[in-house]
Amino acid sequence: MSTPADVRLTLPAAPESLEQVYGMFETFWVQCPDIELHERIRFETATVEIANNISKYVATDDFSITLADRGGEIEALFEDSGPPLRFDPRSATMPDELAESGRGLALACAAVDEVHYHHENHQNIWRLVLRRGAEHTRAR
């Protein structure tokens, strides 16, 4: 069986352009029909939250997203040329239940198995990984 091609999109770092991310997922899921619904939901939810964060907080004109099916796992890679971020995404915690904001990164971390961030060659690089068939990502 052939490996599906990566789906890549470069878009302006503005909230209005995030609609394109949903169209990107429609293409990706057609290429990966065997990925289960609960895995799609978690992966798409996490990816949208990182895209939201970049478009809201990173001083960059545009950024790219690449979605890839690696067989046992699916991956989202984000690249932008904004200044380095000064926090560790792994330290994100869910705010108080009555908080009206501040959940995005914590949600992304809760939804997928791995969230990595580093700055390299003047690029912010985020990588999300969801391992397929992992028991703890199953919907309750």
Next chain:
Amino acid sequence: MIEMDTGFGDDAAVIRPQGRLTMVSAPQLRSMVVKAVEDHRIRVVVDLSATEFMDSSGLGALIAGLKTTRQAGGDLRIACMGPQVATIIQLANLDRVLRPYPTVAEALQ
């Protein structure tokens, strides 16, 4: 698009977000709950049957609406949520404060 239906009694409103409830559309939901409470409709049900996708901004708008209605002596309830909305509420540990109702009628009781 978000619609508000006020045909459920003088103190109630049903708000129906359609499509995606995200960073772009969440401010409209916040405004509609404020408008409902200003019109003394302090029992607000958010019917999520047509909400395909919600992000953390959508969650924030629901929490803002919950606080707005409770400060007025009312409540905000959610009904008819689909699998993505259920997942994000569970991941955010909000299933206690945003207890889901299976139907709008039950949420209005």
